[in-house]
Amino acid sequence: MVHGRPLVYLDNAATSQKPRAVLEAMTRFYTGDNANIHRGVHQLSERATEAYEAARRRLQRFLGAESPEEIVFVRGTTDGVNLVAQAFARPRLSPGDEVLVTVMEHHSNFVPWQLVAEQTGASFRVAPVDNSGDLDLERLSRMVTSRTRVVALTHVSNALGTVNPVRRIADLAHQAGAVVVLDAAQSVPHTRVDVRALGCDFLACSGHKMLGPTGIGVVYGRRDLLESMPPYQAGGGMIERVTAARTTFAPPPGRFEAGTPPIAQAIGLAAAADYLEDLGQEAVAAHEHQLVGLAVEALGAIPGVRLVGTPRERLAVVSFTIDGAHPHDVATILDQEGIAVRAGHHCTQPLMDHFGIPGTVRASFSFYNLPEEIHALVRGIARVREVLG
């Protein structure tokens, strides 16, 4: 309940709600198997280690990776992109090299690349979108050159819901000798993501957006690439042998998991992957597709409501503005009706600049949303008009 009304939660792109199965998996670990991993010789530590490594294997299958060594547990997508930018790209980039991102990236897949470009003297290039919110593939393909080392892009736009043709772009990038880094934060909760089918070399995603806990995410990295990378952070758990003169580092994925990792969270994330696959990712996608279609139709029919982005293929997100009403005011009024939406720039200021707006109202869906909740949103927008006059 929110403000005395039943909650209509349409902020799933920010974070999802958690199924009981995920919470129970974590509680089971904390109450029955809690110990630090890869350390103790006692049985509890062995059980904890096994549960943590089983979670890694679970995520390997979930993402279609070839081996569990290609799965690195991190704090989330942001942490993951920073790992790839600093440990993979930074040592390889030099002046004259190019890093290509798109204008629809979340700041977390934009700023880390801008930063590493500044640090190395590489140039930072930004591929444009057209007015419907699709990538301008023709211009993008001309921006992939023999100097391009990294192409970093999102699978699904968190602000517009645009689904990008990752395989096509990956093929282009690979022909040019570049490596593809995919932000899958907004796609893994909604559709089957297979790193080999998509052709990405790295992928980052967050647990908390896909029914899992906060504080955990995954980086998938092609094994040969991970093996070629220096450590990202240093500490316990990521070493082979330490002496005052020299330290040798563990092979991946341990090399990139310094310190005690989020063990219970990894176990919770594996339970979330189970949950999504048990639901059936095709069934989830079909249900959400229906919700999105309904939302696009219902919102598009309201006078004064403008959809921001009308991409060819869309997943789980609808962004809009209302004439004469600022997104913040809209969100406050909807909140009073029990409707949770996101208002603002959604950490995609370059994209908002492209559309010439400060922000949007964003409704984002999950499998547990119902058509009635979209009707509630439509009624809420009528209330916005009443309040703001």
Next chain:
Amino acid sequence: MSDLSQLYQSVILDHNRNPRNFRSLEEADGRADGYNPLCGDKVTVWVKLDGDQIADVCFKGEGCALSKASASLMTTAIKGKTRSEIEQLYSLFHELVTGELGAEVPREQLGKLKVFSGVAEFPSRVKCASMAWHALQSALKASNKETDLNPDGESSNAV
């Protein structure tokens, strides 16, 4: 009154639709931008001083109804006031919107700014109501610096 109608009082809605002093000022003594990184909104405030008093103040920018109305009402409230009067008014206003203003303090001291009392029920919107005031403070500081730099330069403004 419900929380919402308390928040969006007619005075606020009026100032949102028809903001007062919504313009720029070429010969300003101070100018500053205010940002709300949370939503990307921004406001620019210009001040022109006559001695210690505000001779003119205006603003431009993009923002929600609260931030726009707050900027607009601020400009009407501070014209002719001195720096220390503005400081006092802002501290009352800040206490009002954060819900910290004691019940014993007569709201009349705030003049029209009292219409922002509803913000206290919406902690996430305090920044919207305060953005223009923060920009004003920076603009006044900037005008200070100019005075410091040109101790004799006030002749153009001096009466």
